[in-house]
Amino acid sequence: MKAGTRERFEALYWRHNRDLAAFIRRRVPVDAVEDVLAETFVVAWRRLSDIPNEERAWLFGVARNVIRNSYRAEARQRALHVRIAEGTTDRVAPFDDAIATRAELAHAWNQLSETEQEVIALVAWDDLSNAEAAQVLGVTTSAYAVRLFRARRRLLHLLERSSGGAR
Template structure:
């Protein structure tokens, strides 16, 4: 079974993990009185391999997105000013702006995170933009 999985994964560690999971599932299935034939093991392995491939694809996508974000880190003074302005905003305003613009969430998705409705997110976003604009355009206060 391990060789079957290894030929498809190409990584010894991942193959061992998937194989262990195959036998764990087979053991649980056998304890319940189910079929634990070799064919069943290969079907289980194939299903777990599909899950593994999807997880690896999501991980590659996440790494790509992180790399893109790092490439867009602020280098200009204007970018630094934007980040400073965000830091000076109250947390609720900063949160809704970051969820909407940085994370790219829709109003409904941001509402789930903020535990409010989509229309409430739009209101919060309007107020946060206004607060951002006021801080960004006003001269920095002396401490």
């Protein structure tokens, strides 16, 4: 890391941290402010060379996108919980025969690791392609495809085991 890059980022942070935090505070619950602020500065760090002269406005736009993504993710989570609770889960083609009941699915899902849940969620809930999901995780598309295959296979195994192998 170049010293100039770090200094530029630190200057950006100190110039805009307070205003950006206030902007975020007006839009999200208090307990989420620090997370959104941190994620916004992570994006700024990654795209430091792309930041236009209107830094403040650009940072506000990034924060707005982070907030919107957070709300969308929360809405998807709530919708999933409702679908599971109501037993009206949308069927995904490869899982048609494997999804038995909402209780079995919820139980199997909870037995997956957070990593396995995330790998499946990126394509099933976030509607990302394998290439996009791989980019989110910072891995190659091939590595992501393998992770997805293994996570789906484990979910199917857990579902079969919970139903006594009746499938």
